[in-house]
Amino acid sequence: MENGTELHKVIYNVFLTQIQFGAYRFGEKLPTMEETSARLHVSIDTVRTAYLKLKEDGYISLSKNVGATVKVSYDDRETERFIQTFFSMRKNAMIDLANSMGPLFGNAQWIGLKHASTETMQAMESLLGEEVTSAPYAMLEHLNQKYCSLGNSLLMRLVWQTFMFLHDPFFSIKENLRYFDQSADYLPEVLTLCRNGDWPALRVTADQMMERLSLALSQFYASRITMTSQEYETTFAWSSYKKSQLCYTFAMELLIAINRGVYPAGSLLPSQKELAKQKGVSLSTVRRALELLGSIGAIKAAKYVGTQILPFDKATENSDFTKPVLQRRLLNMVEGLQVFALSCREVSLQTFSSLDAASVDKLCKALKKHKQWRRGETLSYFVLDLIAKHAPYQTIRIVYSELLLQNFWGYSLRGMKGSQEAINAIYDPYYDEFIETLEKTDFPRFSAKLEELMLYELHSNVNILSRLRIPETENILIPDKSSFRTDEGRLPPDRCVCS
Numbered sequence: 001m002e003n004g005t006e007l008h009k010v011i012y013n014v015f016l017t018q019i020q021f022g023a024y025r026f027g028e029k030l031p032t033m034e035e036t037s038a039r040l041h042v043s044i045d046t047v048r049t050a051y052l053k054l055k056e057d058g059y060i061s062l063s064k065n066v067g068a069t070v071k072v073s074y075d076d077r078e079t080e081r082f083i084q085t086f087f088s089m090r091k092n093a094m095i096d097l098a099n100s101m102g103p104l105f106g107n108a109q110w111i112g113l114k115h116a117s118t119e120t121m122q123a124m125e126s127l128l129g130e131e132v133t134s135a136p137y138a139m140l141e142h143l144n145q146k147y148c149s150l151g152n153s154l155l156m157r158l159v160w161q162t163f164m165f166l167h168d169p170f171f172s173i174k175e176n177l178r179y180f181d182q183s184a185d186y187l188p189e190v191l192t193l194c195r196n197g198d199w200p201a202l203r204v205t206a207d208q209m210m211e212r213l214s215l216a217l218s219q220f221y222a223s224r225i226t227m228t229s230q231e232y233e234t235t236f237a238w239s240s241y242k243k244s245q246l247c248y249t250f251a252m253e254l255l256i257a258i259n260r261g262v263y264p265a266g267s268l269l270p271s272q273k274e275l276a277k278q279k280g281v282s283l284s285t286v287r288r289a290l291e292l293l294g295s296i297g298a299i300k301a302a303k304y305v306g307t308q309i310l311p312f313d314k315a316t317e318n319s320d321f322t323k324p325v326l327q328r329r330l331l332n333m334v335e336g337l338q339v340f341a342l343s344c345r346e347v348s349l350q351t352f353s354s355l356d357a358a359s360v361d362k363l364c365k366a367l368k369k370h371k372q373w374r375r376g377e378t379l380s381y382f383v384l385d386l387i388a389k390h391a392p393y394q395t396i397r398i399v400y401s402e403l404l405l406q407n408f409w410g411y412s413l414r415g416m417k418g419s420q421e422a423i424n425a426i427y428d429p430y431y432d433e434f435i436e437t438l439e440k441t442d443f444p445r446f447s448a449k450l451e452e453l454m455l456y457e458l459h460s461n462v463n464i465l466s467r468l469r470i471p472e473t474e475n476i477l478i479p480d481k482s483s484f485r486t487d488e489g490r491l492p493p494d495r496c497v498c499s
Contacts, residue, residue: 007046008050011040011046011050012054014164015050015051015054017082017086017169019074020082021086021169021172021173022074028070030060030067030070031068032068033047039137041140041144051068054068084227086169087220087221087225087227088227089229089230089233089234090233091221091225091233092233093233093236093395095214095218098213099395100393100396101210101214102210102211103346103347103396104343106203106343107342107345107346108147108150108342109147109206110202111479113146113202114194114202115477116148120148124142125191127187136167139163139171140160140167140168142187147159150477151472152335154240154336154403155339158238161236161238167213170217179215179216179219186205189205235394236394237398238398240332247289250289251289252408265309266308266309267308268308268309269309272287290307292329295326295412296319296329296411297317298412312411316416327470330409330410331470333461334458336407338458338477338478339403340380340403340457341451341455341458344387344451345448345450347391348446350391352438352447355390360441363386363438367382367383367434367435368435370382371435374420375420376424376427376428381404381407388400413464430453433445433449434446458476459478
């Protein structure tokens with residue numbers, strides 16, 4: 001769950017919020033660094049940096065014998081002001097995130113639980129004795145176990161970030177449990193349904209829990225938060241990279257420009273010094289970005305000539321798949337495809353159903369025009385990009401836009417997918433059905449077809465990465481289409497095709 005230099009700020013804010021909300025009061029001890037590291041799935045160094053910052057700012061004292069102890073004392077009035085200010089600054093973002101969780105995570109959670117191992121089930125059972133009411137950490141552990149069978153570290157980083165933004169502050173206020181049915185015991189019910197293989201009931205239960213959270217949050221804002229929303233609210237943010245490295249962002253910017261013909265094949269990139277000056281980055285950042293683009297066959301440096309843009313169809317033969325940095329980017333790409341495959345049906349249906357007839361007609365015309373480009377391999381990106389721009393929730397727009405960037409790392413795989421004619425023959429039927437269903441405003445059928453396309457993309461790309469022996473590819477779970485909801489809403493028996 002690491003996020004380089006930024007992650008310690010998240011941990012700092014988590015404990016600062018809990019201190020200000022009264023979860024930890026004057027004289028009380030914070031968890032040890034080791035406990036926090038294990039509970040929040042971050043390194044000891046990250047926790048240490050956060051704790052030292054809390055000490056520097058006067059919130060805690062630190063000693064080897066005693067540990068971290070709260071130094072500040074807030075009365076009830078001050079605590080209430082902190083709560084009012086915190087949640088008023090995040091109202092729209094929190095409600096938007098809560099409403100986005102079902103479409104984004106519902107299917108992934110369900111599939112993850114269906115394929116949970118015996119060890120995972122035992123770990124979930126061990127949480128039954130945890131006081132979730134006083135320790136949101138147990139909730140985070142439960143979330144990790146729900147998704148772990150998917151083998152998707154990218155998804156887990158997203159889940160972690162959503163937890164820290166929404167769940168942790170909300171459940172740091174113990175009274176918020178009153179918004180939930182105290183007689184309902186969610187975890188034992190999930191365990192029972194999993195053991196009995198009652199997958200339809202499991203899906204209903206998982207969906208209901210997400211709906212309860214959204215309802216509880218709305219009730220909390222309506223009944224507790226009286227401060228008006230701030231003019232400049234805190235927004236939800238997420239990076240798909242494990243570490244915040246400018247070279248990845250810069251490399252992606254250049255790669256997108258190459259794809260769009262800003263730098264045509266055979267042309268030369270500006271010199272490293274010029275690029276650094278144009279983009280306001282260091283020479284070191286430029287060098288690392290160009291090295292990455294070279295490893296995916298997008299560019300090639302020639303002595304005394306410069307950095308030349310290679311033809312798109314020459315990318316694979318000029319790629320170096322032994323480079324760990326390229327392997328990691330390709331793995332992130334297929335992890336992103338898995339998230340799309342697990343969520344796109346519900347997200348697509350929700351998105352297109354929210355549009356008016358004129359907007360749908362405009363998107364249909366754009367799709368027809370895109371087909372004339374005769375680059376079938378870009379179809380899934382094009383459709384998902386439309387969804388990323390028009391989804392009714394900001395969280396979904398943020399997540400889908402970020403995940404789409406990962407698709408560009410597949411640039412290096414182009415030569416392994418056959419001729420352009422063969423590629424177009426695969427995608428043309430998808431184009432035709434997408435266009436037909438949009439013309440008929442048959443959004444359920446459109447969304448089902450998109451799910452089918454994304455499962456194909458996931459399966460075919462995982463197969464390529466497996467042939468390239470990219471580490472960890474074998475961990476990516478590929479659900480068979482029959483594992484999903486049918487058009488009639490029934491849930492068929494489970495099957496899974498694993499890489």
